Amino acid sequence: MVTSLAFRLTKRFGAKIVLDDLALEVRGREFVTFLGPSGCGKSTALNLLAGLLPPTAGEIRLDGVRIDGLPPERRGFGMVFQNYALFPHLTVGANVAFGLAVRGLAKAELAPRVRRMLELVRLAGLEDRYPGQLSGGQQQRVAIARALAVEPRLLLLDEPLSNLDAKLRLEMRGEIKRLHAELGLTSIYVTHDQTEALSLSDRIVVLRDGRVVQAGPPAEIHDRPRTLFVADFMGYRNAFPVTVSSAEGDTVVGHARDVTLRGLGVVALAPGTAAVAVVRPEDVEVAPEPAGANVVRGTVRFTEYLGREHGVEVVLGTGQTLMARLPRPVTVGSALALRLPPERVVILPAEDGAR
Amino acid sequence: MRGRLWRLAVWLFVVGFVLNLVGIVGHVVVSSFARRWFATPVPSAFTTEWYAYAWREFQLDQVLMVTLTVAGTVTAAALLLGFPAAYLLARHEFRGKGPLLLLFFLPLLVPQMTYGIPLATTLYRYRIGGTVAGVIAANLVPMLPLAIFVLLPFVEQISVNLEWAARVHGATRLQVFRRVIVPLALPGLLTAGLLVLVNTVANFELTFLLSGAGSQTLVVALYYAVFAAGMRPIYSVDAMAVIYMTIVLAMLVLALRFVRPTQMVFRLDRRD
Numbered sequence: 001m002v003t004s005l006a007f008r009l010t011k012r013f014g015a016k017i018v019l020d021d022l023a024l025e026v027r028g029r030e031f032v033t034f035l036g037p038s039g040c041g042k043s044t045a046l047n048l049l050a051g052l053l054p055p056t057a058g059e060i061r062l063d064g065v066r067i068d069g070l071p072p073e074r075r076g077f078g079m080v081f082q083n084y085a086l087f088p089h090l091t092v093g094a095n096v097a098f099g100l101a102v103r104g105l106a107k108a109e110l111a112p113r114v115r116r117m118l119e120l121v122r123l124a125g126l127e128d129r130y131p132g133q134l135s136g137g138q139q140q141r142v143a144i145a146r147a148l149a150v151e152p153r154l155l156l157l158d159e160p161l162s163n164l165d166a167k168l169r170l171e172m173r174g175e176i177k178r179l180h181a182e183l184g185l186t187s188i189y190v191t192h193d194q195t196e197a198l199s200l201s202d203r204i205v206v207l208r209d210g211r212v213v214q215a216g217p218p219a220e221i222h223d224r225p226r227t228l229f230v231a232d233f234m235g236y237r238n239a240f241p242v243t244v245s246s247a248e249g250d251t252v253v254g255h256a257r258d259v260t261l262r263g264l265g266v267v268a269l270a271p272g273t274a275a276v277a278v279v280r281p282e283d284v285e286v287a288p289e290p291a292g293a294n295v296v297r298g299t300v301r302f303t304e305y306l307g308r309e310h311g312v313e314v315v316l317g318t319g320q321t322l323m324a325r326l327p328r329p330v331t332v333g334s335a336l337a338l339r340l341p342p343e344r345v346v347i348l349p350a351e352d353g354a355r
Numbered sequence: 356m357r358g359r360l361w362r363l364a365v366w367l368f369v370v371g372f373v374l375n376l377v378g379i380v381g382h383v384v385v386s387s388f389a390r391r392w393f394a395t396p397v398p399s400a401f402t403t404e405w406y407a408y409a410w411r412e413f414q415l416d417q418v419l420m421v422t423l424t425v426a427g428t429v430t431a432a433a434l435l436l437g438f439p440a441a442y443l444l445a446r447h448e449f450r451g452k453g454p455l456l457l458l459f460f461l462p463l464l465v466p467q468m469t470y471g472i473p474l475a476t477t478l479y480r481y482r483i484g485g486t487v488a489g490v491i492a493a494n495l496v497p498m499l500p501l502a503i504f505v506l507l508p509f510v511e512q513i514s515v516n517l518e519w520a521a522r523v524h525g526a527t528r529l530q531v532f533r534r535v536i537v538p539l540a541l542p543g544l545l546t547a548g549l550l551v552l553v554n555t556v557a558n559f560e561l562t563f564l565l566s567g568a569g570s571q572t573l574v575v576a577l578y579y580a581v582f583a584a585g586m587r588p589i590y591s592v593d594a595m596a597v598i599y600m601t602i603v604l605a606m607l608v609l610a611l612r613f614v615r616p617t618q619m620v621f622r623l624d625r626r627d
Binding site for chain 1: 514516517519520521522523524525526527530534535538539
């Protein structure tokens with residue numbers, strides 16, 4: 001049972017810095033997600049942890065013992081790849097047994113363990129099939145079983161759901177969460193999908209250009225983004241430049257030309273500084289009165305029916321556009337007053353904190 | 356109209372090709388069984404004694420032994436050395452890889468005589484020329500690049516992710532090679548082995564330049580049988596040619612049972 005994983009890693013490819021002193025401590029049984037756009041270094045970080053790439057500088061400690069000098073086969077990890085990476089010439093059973101077979105386990109011991117692993121991922125009875133005969137979802141289950149069969153000290157998952165269709169992705173997400181809890185695993189998960197990160201993780205580490213932009217529990221990343229980059233990644237699609245008028249505790253008031261916005265200040269902001277107020281389309285609501293605090297007015301330019309709600313694009317008096325999700329339909333061209341609830345508005349420094 | 360003309364042309368070509376082949380091969384085969392054959396459409400009498408004659412006179416048991424030893428050793432050596440080389444070339448990018456590959460494959464492109472003669476001179480100076488070892492060494496010069504050339508795409512298409520997955524789950528480098536790379540490259544190994552085998556058995560120039568009295572392969576022995584001093588019945592030479600053809604054909608048929616050239620591409624990962 002792993003109780004702690006601590007690492008500090010730098011990776012350069014030539015002159016390009018892929019990971020810039022990425023440091024983290026992971027507790028036993030924790031589910032940590034590296035979240036970021038492609039090219040942010042999240043997969044590289046995983047490959048460094050697995051020992052598949054050598055770090056340029058840094059160290060990895062597992063329960064206090066340095067393991068960065070060990071070759072991958074001696075780290076005792078399990079890994080699930082985006083493209084499954086199942087051995088096409090081996091049966092499902094042999095794929096799952098691979099890690100145990102190379103460790104020299106007797107054939108007689110393999111069969112029951114393979115069966116148990118396949119039961120765990122709900123694929124019992126498919127031992128003799130070949131990966132090519134399975135669906136994508138089944139293949140990924142085999143890949144998970146192969147990783148779990150070695151009883152990994154650390155489970156690494158590199159975008160394991162990206163190749164699956166939407167319905168399967170949801171199903172497998174639940175499976176991964178269940179297995180992590182049931183088996184008491186310590187997992188590091190890499191994804192660019194914020195809903196995956198939010199639903200699975202105990203902790204999310206948002207990466208950009210090889211650096212940590214923000215790290216914390218999902219709710220904190222979701223509700224209290226510290227930079228515009230994180231806010232954008234978490235679905236705060238509406239952004240209004242404002243000037244800070246006052247800041248008291250958590251509450252910040254910013255004003256633009258004809259509107260005053262009250263919101264949550266996550267980062268300390270001095271009055272007079274340039275800031276940006278951000279809010280999610282889902283949190284915008286129709287204002288009960290046409291004027292008041294945090295109310296903006298504009299004209300409906302575009303609507304789309306989304307089933308449960310209506311997506312609306314409103315052009316404000318300032319020329320800016322505002323996206324909203326409203327419970328009732330509105331007509332294109334009509335005037336609309338919208339309220340941005342102060343508890344859902346976040347006011348952030350204008351310059352990006354990541355730089 | 357054009358379609359029919361086209362079909363006719365294809366037909367004529369096929370018929371011509373087959374007739375030509377049957378004519379040449381048929382003539383040799385018939386002649387090898389002829390007691391005598393002058394100025395008649397078919398020989399007046401048949402016999403198998405030319406085979407026994409050729410076997411005795413040209414020491415075919417010894418020649419066949421040499422042929423098998425040379426072909427077997429060259430094939431084994433080309434695969435054993437060529438596979439790791441192909442693996443390294445497939446997996447590593449480095450500066451000058453392009454020119455290096457070209458240099459490497461030069462023996463495949465250049466006529467064998469151009470480097471065969473200096474190669475032979477050198478090997479004779481070191482007293483390797485004229486021996487079976489000399490023949491093997493000379494044949495490896497073009498056959499090793501050929502093996503690498505054939506193996507390279509087979510290794511390239513094996514996803515690095517498979518190696519990584521094997522390593523993470525506990526396989527050492529050697530185990531990855533044995534359990535993943537080699538089985539997945541097996542069609543390539545068979546193809547390369549087959550090509551090297553057939554090419555070595557068929558190689559004339561290099562073997563001719565390097566072989567001495569006791570190290571002739573079948574083709575070279577055949578050449579000497581035809582052009583060496585002293586009269587030999589043409590029927591016995593034909594018998595020898597038939598033996599040679601039969602061996603090469605048997606090898607091809609046997610090899611094709613294991614390798615289907617049209618289905619050489621092995622299905623690997625779905626992506627990348």
